[in-house]
Amino acid sequence: MSGADDPRPCGLRERKKARTRAAIRQHALRLFREQGYSATTVEQIAEAAEVSPSTFFRYFPTKEDVVLQDDFDIIAVEKFEAQPAAMHPVAALRASIREALAEAPPDQIEQWRELNRLTLSVPELRSRALDAFVESAALLADVVAKRTGRNPTDFAIRTLAGAVVGVGMSVMMMAADDPLADVMALMDAGLAHLEAGLPL
Amino acid sequence: MSGADDPRPCGLRERKKARTRAAIRQHALRLFREQGYSATTVEQIAEAAEVSPSTFFRYFPTKEDVVLQDDFDIIAVEKFEAQPAAMHPVAALRASIREALAEAPPDQIEQWRELNRLTLSVPELRSRALDAFVESAALLADVVAKRTGRNPTDFAIRTLAGAVVGVGMSVMMMAADDPLADVMALMDAGLAHLEAGLPL
DNA sequence: TACCTTTTGAGAGTTACTATCAAAAGGTAG
DNA sequence: CTACCTTTTGATAGTAACTCTCAAAAGGTA
Numbered sequence: 409m410s411g412a413d414d415p416r417p418c419g420l421r422e423r424k425k426a427r428t429r430a431a432i433r434q435h436a437l438r439l440f441r442e443q444g445y446s447a448t449t450v451e452q453i454a455e456a457a458e459v460s461p462s463t464f465f466r467y468f469p470t471k472e473d474v475v476l477q478d479d480f481d482i483i484a485v486e487k488f489e490a491q492p493a494a495m496h497p498v499a500a501l502r503a504s505i506r507e508a509l510a511e512a513p514p515d516q517i518e519q520w521r522e523l524n525r526l527t528l529s530v531p532e533l534r535s536r537a538l539d540a541f542v543e544s545a546a547l548l549a550d551v552v553a554k555r556t557g558r559n560p561t562d563f564a565i566r567t568l569a570g571a572v573v574g575v576g577m578s579v580m581m582m583a584a585d586d587p588l589a590d591v592m593a594l595m596d597a598g599l600a601h602l603e604a605g606l607p608l
Numbered sequence: 609m610s611g612a613d614d615p616r617p618c619g620l621r622e623r624k625k626a627r628t629r630a631a632i633r634q635h636a637l638r639l640f641r642e643q644g645y646s647a648t649t650v651e652q653i654a655e656a657a658e659v660s661p662s663t664f665f666r667y668f669p670t671k672e673d674v675v676l677q678d679d680f681d682i683i684a685v686e687k688f689e690a691q692p693a694a695m696h697p698v699a700a701l702r703a704s705i706r707e708a709l710a711e712a713p714p715d716q717i718e719q720w721r722e723l724n725r726l727t728l729s730v731p732e733l734r735s736r737a738l739d740a741f742v743e744s745a746a747l748l749a750d751v752v753a754k755r756t757g758r759n760p761t762d763f764a765i766r767t768l769a770g771a772v773v774g775v776g777m778s779v780m781m782m783a784a785d786d787p788l789a790d791v792m793a794l795m796d797a798g799l800a801h802l803e804a805g806l807p808l
Numbered sequence: 809t810a811c812c813t814t815t816t817g818a819g820a821g822t823t824a825c826t827a828t829c830a831a832a833a834g835g836t837a838g
Numbered sequence: 839c840t841a842c843c844t845t846t847t848g849a850t851a852g853t854a855a856c857t858c859t860c861a862a863a864a865g866g867t868a
Contacts, residue, residue: 421833538738545774567778571774649854813864831849
């Protein structure tokens with residue numbers, strides 16, 4: 409259920425921590441599903457996971473982070489850096505997303521889907537997700553700058569990164585309107601459209 | 609109830625409300641400037657503005673809204689709708705922003721600047737601002753759809769709107785890095801770049 | 809003046825989050 | 839196994855952003 413945990417569980421301590429973390433998230437998501445995000449208190453989550461509220465906050469700095477702490481971005485960025493340098497940035501990004509999805513186990517993808525759904529439907533979470541998106545964009549801009557041997561603060565590069573992120577957000581909003589939509593497929597289409605020069 | 613809708617502040621009541629609202633915002637911004645956003649409590653603001661905390665929350669649903677409730681977007685959208693229908697959406701948007709700035713009094717512009725600075729420097733505010741940005745984009749997409757006689761849910765249109773918003777955000781982040789920058793000039797340059805097809 | 813509506817403040821309550829600190833559990837050396 | 843050190847945990851107390859309710863005050867009207 410909780411997908412990508414540490415690939416090598418070393419000490420007993422590490423394993424227990426991972427289990428606690430997974431338990432908290434699992435019970436949190438269940439409660440959110442059953443009674444809604446804001447109607448669920450941290451105290452309830454802690455009780456369900458059989459830890460103290462203090463411990464909850466040790467594992468997740470905020471209630472939002474139970475939903476938002478997500479490794480998809482990180483994986484995608486890793487994939488991006490592995491793309492051939494000659495590739496157009498937008499094309500490289502599309503490839504990265506495709507690869508990240510292809511390699512992830514199905515239950516991981518299903519969890520991403522649920523987190524996505526939740527994020528889109530709770531305004532509080534959506535705001536923070538957008539913020540994370542923008543941060544990823546800054547990272548993307550840096551990576552693109554490195555690939556093209558230009559300054560990371562280059563206006564053209566940052567504007568491009570901004571446009572990419574904007575398309576991503578627009579896709580998120582479209583997916584929010586239609587919960588049955590395949591977010592990742594839409595994302596690919598949106599980036600393809602951007603690659604084509606945004607024809608109307 | 610006095611029948612007709614009143615777009616102008618007529619009675620004493622309306623004027624007092626406007627004054628209270630302005631006082632709260634003014635004292636809040638001063639306190640934020642003096643001691644920082646998060647170090648300032650709603651209680652302090654209420655006391656400075658000589659109202660009760662209850663009254664503060666009647667005027668602004670959250671502490672964040674003191675900073676974020678902003679009429680620039682609304683004005684810009686109005687301007688946008690007044691642009692000739694034949695104009696390219698991005699060009700029309702650039703013109704709208706230019707006009708909105710040209711018509712606003714200098715002190716209004718200065719306040720926008722300060723709000724902008726604050727918004728960029730406080731993560732909490734930034735998140736919410738991004739959200740507002742995206743909402744404006746949805747509005748923009750609708751307007752563009754009307755102009756071109758297409759479906760408001762048209763993928764190409766929403767993707768274009770997303771890209772525009774993304775460029776806007778990227779400009780905001782660049783301005784955050786360099787507080788001396790002229791946000792509006794950067795915004796115009798970014799949109800011009802997008803209009804040109806995002807050449808690297 | 810009398811009356812009705814809107815606005816306000818006071819008070820109590822909820823919840824996310826922070827800080828501290830002693831107890832418990834995990835891990836290690838003798 | 840014992841003694842010891844480090845990490846993790848839970849209890850407690852506190853802060854601050856809200857929310858709700860209700861009666862008093864102020865604005866407006868007949």
